[in-house]
Structures are given as C-alpha cells and as structure tokens.
Amino acid sequence: MFSNKENFKQAFLQKLEMMCGKSFGESTKRDQFSTLGNMVREYISTEWINTNECYRTSKGKQVYYFSIEFLLGRLLYHNLLNLGIEDVVKDGLKDLGIDLCALEEIESDAGLGNGGLGRLAACFMDSLASLNLPGHGCGIRYKHGLFEQKIVDGYQVELPEQWLRHGHVWEVRREDLAVKVPFWGSVDCKEENGELLFRHIDAETITAVPYDMPIVGYKTETVNTLRLWNAEPSAYPVHKDILKYKRDTELVSEFLYPDDTHDEGKILRLKQQYFLVSASLQSIILSYKKQHQCLHAFHEHISIHINDTHPVLAIPELMRILLDEEGMGWDEAWHITVNTISYTNHTTLSEALEKWPVRIFQPLLPRIYMIVDEINERFCQHLWEKYPGEWKRIESMAIIAQDQVKMAHLALVGSYSVNGVAALHTDILKKREMNSFYQIFPGKFNNKTNGITHRRWLLKANPLLASLISEGIGDDWIWEPNKLIQLRKYEEDRSFLQQLFQVKQQNKTRLASRIKEKTGLVVDTASIFDIHVKRLHAYKRQLLNILHVMYLYNRLKEDSSFQMHPRTFIFGAKASPGYYYAKKIIKLINTVADKVNEDVMTKEKLKVVFLENYRVSSAEEVFPAADISEQISTASKEASGTGNMKFMMNGALTVGTLDGANVEMMEKVGSDHLFIFGLTAEKVMEYEQQGGYHSLDYYHHDKRIRQVVDQLINGFFSDVDGEFEPIVDSLLMENDQYFVLRDFDSYVNIQKQAERTYENQDQWLKMSLRNIAASGYFSSDRTIREYAEDIWKIKSI
Structure with missing residues (x-):
C-alpha cells in the first residue's frame, strides 16, 4: 500500500x-x-x-533496558x-x-519522561533497532506522565498531561501477557526436606498489563519492542475498601515521579519501581522458558541493564524468582543475578542517589527486604574480612545502614558492570564518589559516553541542514555518523558557509514564528539566539544565565556608550513540582522577561523568552535555531548532558564549563571552537572538601554582582515582595553551593568573547561547521556499539 x-x-x-x-x-x-x-x-x-x-x-543473547523514563517524542x-x-x-x-x-x-508527545535520562533511553532504543541489535525497553505506561506546564503570572503551574486522551496509535495492549505484582502482606517461612521455603502471603496484588510499542530501525527490517506496564486492579481483596484499592492501584501508573516529600509519595515511588522490575522480569522469564528448560544459563542468554537507581530492585527480584520459584541455592542464584545485571550511574550528586527508609521498605516489600538484608549481611562479612575493625568504612559502604536501604550500593554490589556516562563523570565516580567500591571492584567500572540519535536530532529535526550535508559529502553519514568529519573540507568554502548561514536563518525564522504564535512576542532573527533548555535544577545554573541578562539590562540602561549585538535569550525548563527553589528561578526568569521585553529603551537589543511546557517536539524546533548553546552547570555536577550534543550537531557554539561531556566535545572539536569558562571540576571539589570559598566576598567586591543580587529584593521588580529572598539567601547566607557568584565574572567575559566572535561571521560559520563535523562521535550508535561489545555481549542478528 x-x-x-x-x-x-x-x-x-x-x-x-x-x-x-x-x-x-x-x-x-x-x-x-x-x-x-x-x-x-x-x-x-x-x-x-x-x-x-x-x-x-x-537463541542469541538479548538485552532488556529497564528505565523509569522513555522520552520518545512524536x-x-x-x-x-x-x-x-x-x-x-x-x-x-x-x-x-x-x-x-x-x-x-x-x-x-508520549508523556513518559522528564529530561535527559528518558531521552537517552529513547535514543538508545532507536540505535539498537537501527544497528539490528536484539534490545528491548521496559518501562511504565504513565497515564499522565510528568505534568503539563503552564506559566501563570510567571509561576509554573502543573496540570495533568493528557497525552492518552485520544488513545495512542502506536501501542498494542497484550492482556494475554498480564502478570501479578504483590505488595504488603507477610512472609511464611517453613522447612521442607532440609530446605527453607519462603512464601509471600496475604499480599495485595496489582495486575500489570503490557502495552507494546514497535521501535523501528532506520531502513532495516528490525523492529524491537518497548514494553510499557499499566497498573490495573486484580481480583478485589476481601475486607478491603474496594474504591481505595482501585485508586491506590491505578496511581502506580498514573504519574511519573510523584512528589516524595511525604511518606505517601515515597511509598508510591517505591511501588512504581518494584512494579516495573517485577512485571518485566516475570515477563522476560516466561518468554525465556518457552525456549530453555531451566534458568541455570539465564545470564548467558539475557542481559538486563538498569538505567540509574530506579530499577535496582531488579537485583533482589531476580534473586527472589531464582530462590523461591526455581528452588536454587543462594550461591548459584547470586552468580546468575550478578552476571545478568549491569548498571549505569547518572549522577555525582549524593542527594540523587536513592535511599529508602527501612520503615517503608520492609512492610511494603517484605520478601524483597529479607533478600536485600541477606545481600547486605554477606557483603558486610566480605568487607569485615578485607578491612577487619574498620567499622566506619564498613558502615559507609553497607547496603542497609542508619535505617536506610541504599539503592546505589545495592546496584554496585549486585551487578557485573557499572558505567559512568562521560569520561570526567566516570573518573569522579572512581576517584571520589564511589572510590571505596572502586577499590574492591575495579574491574566493574567503565565509561560509556552518552550519545544522541542523529537520525532524529539532525535528519528529522533539521532537514535543511541534513540536505546541505548530503549535498556536500553524500548521505553515508546517516549510517556512519563519523563521516560528518568530511565536512571539514568546506571550512574555507565561502559558498558552502553562506548556505550554512541561510539554513540557520531559516531555522531561526521558524522558531521565531513559533514564539510569536505561543507568546505574542516578536523576536529579531538577526539577533543572537542564546538558548538554555533543560531540566530546571540549581546545579544547571539557569540562575547564572538570568543574572547575566540582568547585568546586560543594567548596562544598557545606565551606560549610553555600552554596545552589544542584539541578543534573544531563550529558556525552556520544567521544575519538579516539589522543588520550590527551582520554581522560584522560573518565576525570576519570567519576571526579568516582563521587565526587559516591555522596556522601550532596551527591547531592540535584548529579549527574554520562556518556552512553556518544553518537551521533545519543541526541542526539535529549538536545537536547529540556536546560535549559542548554554551548558553552564557547576563543573563536576553534570554527569554528561545530551542537549550539549544536540546543539553541537546542529551547528550551535557552546558556552560552557568543563563539565560532563563538554570536556570530550572540546577534545573532539578543539578548544578554540567553543567558549569555556569557570571553575574546573578539581577546583570545585577542592572547595567542597577544604573550604575557602566565601560568596559574600564576591558580593562585596564586585559591584555588578552586588547590583543584580540587590535588585532581587530592593523593589527593582514591582509586585514581587519577598519573592526572591530564597535565591538571595542561597547565594549569600548559604554560601552559594553551586558557585554562581564565583563564576559570574568569568561568564560575563566569555559571553563578550562569544559576541565578538559572532560579529565576525566568517569565523563563526567556520567554527559552526567544525562543530557539526566533529559531532558524529556523539551519535548514540557509537555509544550502543560500545555497550553491545563491552558490557552486554550481544551481536547483530
């Protein structure tokens, strides 16, 4: 047809x-x-x-990628x-x-993710299928996803994301493959033929119904599967409030990342995590048993990858199945489990490494807790033999300590491979964050620098640029993205560079018309499009960016001799509903936007745009239009980043710190083809360990800093009494945890340098071309080949 x-x-x-x-x-x-x-x-x-x-x-080996998020886009x-x-x-x-x-x-947009973690998972699915590799995804079919963001009076307001209102044309419901997942209840233990047998009794069960989505490879015959689980009531429990049971059940697959500031939210998040891994493992094993008699060689045929700590319960759940349902002894079950499961760490932030209170974990998952407790006992015994008498070291490495279950520790002990997602990040894990585990398991640690699918982020999102590239070097780059390096032959070709400029202008015009349609704001396509789009988090330092905008505004207002190239600052970000500080920064960005955009004196030079409800489909319009890519996280805090790669591939130039994959981007493109500023990771870690940074010194000694910080609370912005005091407190009273004031001067200077370079169009276009040419390395095809060869040991079929 x-x-x-x-x-x-x-x-x-x-x-x-x-x-x-x-x-x-x-x-x-x-x-x-x-x-x-x-x-x-x-x-x-x-x-x-x-x-x-x-x-x-x-019967070749297959990989199953467990992720709490899959940010697929349209x-x-x-x-x-x-x-x-x-x-x-x-x-x-x-x-x-x-x-x-x-x-x-x-x-x-399928509402199944939040940020880089989920988008990475989606890129990986695309690359697995396009490389004909046997790899499937396992996730949750969130009815409402994260949330739909509305900006009302400058504030973020969260509405349910109604992505399933009209159904989802790509999914197939597989009711015949539904499984049961138990919670609460107790464990019955009895001895039979000299063996202890465990049974989870009086459990409240939830039915997990799979919805399968096809993942189509690029011009191949491979179509892999993303299986998303929907939580539905099982047979209604006797003597229970049926309506409450139905509601509690449906909540499990209703929202991504429920607010866990209270116990109710913690229980729901832990339920989601066990629901995902239990349903997925049951399904994988049912499928496996159709081909194999028993599970003794399970790890030789199946690889299970856990994307961050959310699916770590796969470790005790696989143990439970092998021990309680397959009748294996502990040692064999542990051997199979450890050799099946591999783990990616995505953070250096200790607060992002999940910990669950025992008082919540134990009653909700009684049998799983027993198994985790046993894993912990055996691991601590091993530590005691290695470090006799070193109680503090053992306590710091234990899986259960101080009445908390530490998920990252469980992942490190119960997997055969632990990888970081950029060279710098992996180095920090080995030398600092997970050094004690690295000393015991040096062979487990490895690096896999993140990548993006160039088919979506260049071929689909930027057809004008893709077409120009193919005209210049042929279309082999679509299959072999490293061939983008051939573009370097056009660095001195003025005609080609002019075509590159025209492509950028057309993409800027497209984004400008979208901005006008959504906000009513008219932006100048001859201005520098300076873009900062990602999750809103203090360490990503959207605050540094908006303080710099305030500084520029002050200069324009106060110094008639001050000259600057017109600049349009574009932000897009969602803050987690319970992350009040991040929501204050969204309010600040919108407050600055209102003031700047309405000022007749400055609006020809300076515009600020906040893109409401930033998501994959809007990202596809944003990346091709960017001149400057803001990658300004506090060095050592961003594990990798993937937005940095999407901007690079679309010819934007990076203003960034030496953090995450920015370091490798600089190595690939050359340090004179991006704009690096700020503290190094080593200096940040030195400050954190030894002290020596006093943010008040910068406030008192730099009048630019003093002016913008004071403006947050001195009435400069009307009708926001006290609104931004928490921001001022974080910068001054709490000593500026993410070194915003420390890097301010360096940031102002690098922005001046970027602007001067932009005004030399020939130089800028050469730098832009060089970035596109070097971006092939950051394709997720390269990343997935490394995972397939080094970790999963899977082969193209």
Whole structure:
C-alpha cells in the first residue's frame, strides 16, 4: 500500500472510511492522523512479528533496558522516515489536500519522561533497532506522565498531561501477557526436606498489563519492542475498601515521579519501581522458558541493564524468582543475578542517589527486604574480612545502614558492570564518589559516553541542514555518523558557509514564528539566539544565565556608550513540582522577561523568552535555531548532558564549563571552537572538601554582582515582595553551593568573547561547521556499539 502514491492514496481513503465510518470530505485532522497512524503500525507489524520470531529461533543473547523514563517524542514522522516511506506519504497526502506537518501536530508527545535520562533511553532504543541489535525497553505506561506546564503570572503551574486522551496509535495492549505484582502482606517461612521455603502471603496484588510499542530501525527490517506496564486492579481483596484499592492501584501508573516529600509519595515511588522490575522480569522469564528448560544459563542468554537507581530492585527480584520459584541455592542464584545485571550511574550528586527508609521498605516489600538484608549481611562479612575493625568504612559502604536501604550500593554490589556516562563523570565516580567500591571492584567500572540519535536530532529535526550535508559529502553519514568529519573540507568554502548561514536563518525564522504564535512576542532573527533548555535544577545554573541578562539590562540602561549585538535569550525548563527553589528561578526568569521585553529603551537589543511546557517536539524546533548553546552547570555536577550534543550537531557554539561531556566535545572539536569558562571540576571539589570559598566576598567586591543580587529584593521588580529572598539567601547566607557568584565574572567575559566572535561571521560559520563535523562521535550508535561489545555481549542478528 506504500509502494507508490496512487496505491497509498487509495488505501488511505479506504482505511479512513472503514475506521471512521464517514467520507473523506467529512473527516477531521484527527481522523486523518488516526487513519495514517494505524496504516503505518499495520505496515510495521509484519517486520515486528518477524523480528521477534528471529530472536526466538536464533537463541542469541538479548538485552532488556529497564528505565523509569522513555522520552520518545512524536513518532509519526520518525517512523515514516525510518521506514523510508515519508516521500510517498507526503506526496500522496498533498494530492488529497493534507499537509503531513499538520497531521504531525495532532500527535501528543508520549508523556513518559522528564529530561535527559528518558531521552537517552529513547535514543538508545532507536540505535539498537537501527544497528539490528536484539534490545528491548521496559518501562511504565504513565497515564499522565510528568505534568503539563503552564506559566501563570510567571509561576509554573502543573496540570495533568493528557497525552492518552485520544488513545495512542502506536501501542498494542497484550492482556494475554498480564502478570501479578504483590505488595504488603507477610512472609511464611517453613522447612521442607532440609530446605527453607519462603512464601509471600496475604499480599495485595496489582495486575500489570503490557502495552507494546514497535521501535523501528532506520531502513532495516528490525523492529524491537518497548514494553510499557499499566497498573490495573486484580481480583478485589476481601475486607478491603474496594474504591481505595482501585485508586491506590491505578496511581502506580498514573504519574511519573510523584512528589516524595511525604511518606505517601515515597511509598508510591517505591511501588512504581518494584512494579516495573517485577512485571518485566516475570515477563522476560516466561518468554525465556518457552525456549530453555531451566534458568541455570539465564545470564548467558539475557542481559538486563538498569538505567540509574530506579530499577535496582531488579537485583533482589531476580534473586527472589531464582530462590523461591526455581528452588536454587543462594550461591548459584547470586552468580546468575550478578552476571545478568549491569548498571549505569547518572549522577555525582549524593542527594540523587536513592535511599529508602527501612520503615517503608520492609512492610511494603517484605520478601524483597529479607533478600536485600541477606545481600547486605554477606557483603558486610566480605568487607569485615578485607578491612577487619574498620567499622566506619564498613558502615559507609553497607547496603542497609542508619535505617536506610541504599539503592546505589545495592546496584554496585549486585551487578557485573557499572558505567559512568562521560569520561570526567566516570573518573569522579572512581576517584571520589564511589572510590571505596572502586577499590574492591575495579574491574566493574567503565565509561560509556552518552550519545544522541542523529537520525532524529539532525535528519528529522533539521532537514535543511541534513540536505546541505548530503549535498556536500553524500548521505553515508546517516549510517556512519563519523563521516560528518568530511565536512571539514568546506571550512574555507565561502559558498558552502553562506548556505550554512541561510539554513540557520531559516531555522531561526521558524522558531521565531513559533514564539510569536505561543507568546505574542516578536523576536529579531538577526539577533543572537542564546538558548538554555533543560531540566530546571540549581546545579544547571539557569540562575547564572538570568543574572547575566540582568547585568546586560543594567548596562544598557545606565551606560549610553555600552554596545552589544542584539541578543534573544531563550529558556525552556520544567521544575519538579516539589522543588520550590527551582520554581522560584522560573518565576525570576519570567519576571526579568516582563521587565526587559516591555522596556522601550532596551527591547531592540535584548529579549527574554520562556518556552512553556518544553518537551521533545519543541526541542526539535529549538536545537536547529540556536546560535549559542548554554551548558553552564557547576563543573563536576553534570554527569554528561545530551542537549550539549544536540546543539553541537546542529551547528550551535557552546558556552560552557568543563563539565560532563563538554570536556570530550572540546577534545573532539578543539578548544578554540567553543567558549569555556569557570571553575574546573578539581577546583570545585577542592572547595567542597577544604573550604575557602566565601560568596559574600564576591558580593562585596564586585559591584555588578552586588547590583543584580540587590535588585532581587530592593523593589527593582514591582509586585514581587519577598519573592526572591530564597535565591538571595542561597547565594549569600548559604554560601552559594553551586558557585554562581564565583563564576559570574568569568561568564560575563566569555559571553563578550562569544559576541565578538559572532560579529565576525566568517569565523563563526567556520567554527559552526567544525562543530557539526566533529559531532558524529556523539551519535548514540557509537555509544550502543560500545555497550553491545563491552558490557552486554550481544551481536547483530
């Protein structure tokens, strides 16, 4: 039906009438989108079935990627592109008077993630399928995802994300594969034939129903599976409040990251994590047993990867299945478990390493707690033999200590591979954050620098640039992104560089019209588009950026001789609902925007835009339009970043610290092709360990800093009495944990340098081209090949 546009048109019209029960003339855009989506999914089905059959018969090793987030974005155009049928569909629809781009707008972003963690998982799924590797995803089908962000009077307001309101055309419900997941209750222990047997009794069970989504490889016959679990009531428990049980059950797959400031939220998050791993492992083992008699060689056929600490309960859950259901002894079960599970760490922030109070963990997961307790006892015994008498060291490394279960410690002990996500991050894990574990398990630690799928972030998001690249070097780069390096031959080619400039201007015009449509604000496409989009967190230092904007505004107002190139500062970020400090920064950005954008004296030079409800589909318009990429986290705090790579691949120049993957980006492109400022990771860690930083000194000795900090509380902004006092307190009274004031001067200077460079267009375009040429290394295809070869030991089928 997709062989040519005439066949497609005929099939489309027939399908629409069958599905919608109305003529084409009466159909809505949503009818047309649903019709096309269903046609594409049916087109995929044959290869999806064939892929699964191939995996079953080949009996090669497969990997299952467990992640609490999968930030997929819209899939219609992405699937058309990967299937190689976008031109036929686009032309056929055009004949019918339908704009494919308009249909794409109908699709909601799947609300299954928050930030880089979830987007990385989505990029990895794309690369696994495109490289014909047997790899599947396991996640949760959140009914409302994170939240839909509205900005009301400058404040973030959270609304339920209604991405499933009209169903989801890409998913297939597999009720026949539903499993039960138990909570609460108690453990019955009895001896039989000299062996202890454990049974979880009086449990409250939840039914986990899988919804499968096809993950289509780029122009291959491989279609892998993303399995998302939906929480539904099992048989209603006797003597229980049925309505409360139904509500408690459905909450498990309702929202991503429920607020865990109170016990109720903690219980729900822990429930979600066990729900994900228990359902997924049961499903994997059911499938495995159809091909293999027993689980003694499970680890030789299956690799399970846990993306950060959220799915760490896979370790005790696999132990439980092997011990209680398969009747194995501890040593064999432990050998299989440790050799099945690999773990990626995504943070150097100790507060982000999950810990659960025993008082919550033990009653909710009684059998799992017993197993974790036993793992801890055996590990501590091992430590005691290695470090006799060193109680403090043993306590600091224990999995259960001070009435808390430490998930990162469980991951380190119960897996065969632990990787960081950038060279600097892995180095910090080995030398500082996890040094005591590195001393015991040096062979487990390795680095896998993150990557992004260049097919979505360049080929799909920036077709103008992709087309220019293919004209210049052919299209082999789509399969082998390292070939982008061939673009360097055009560094002195003024005609090619001018075409590169035109591409950027067209992308800026597209974003400018979107900004006008959404905010009513008119931005100058000749201005520098300086863009800062990512999760809102203090360490990512959106605060440093907006204080610099305030400084520029002050200069423009007070110094008539001050000259600057017009600049449009664009922010996009969501703050976690319970993260009040981050929400204050959103309010500050919007307050500054109101003041700056309405000032007749400065608005030709300076604009500030906050993009509401930033998500994957808006990111696809933002990255191609950026001139400057803000990657200004406090050095040593950002594990890797992937936004930095997307900007680089789209020709933006980085203003950044030597943090995360910025370090490797600098190595690949050369230090004179980005703008580096601020403290090094070593200096930050030295300050943290030995002291010596006093933020008040910077406040008192730098009048620029004093002015912008004072403006937060001195009435400079009207109608915000006391609003920004927590920000001032964090900078002055709490000694500025993320060194915003320490790096302020360095940041102002590097921004001046970036602006001067921009005004030399030839130099800027050469630097931009050099960044695109060097970005191939940061494709997730390279990352996934490294995981496949070094960690999972899986092969292309």
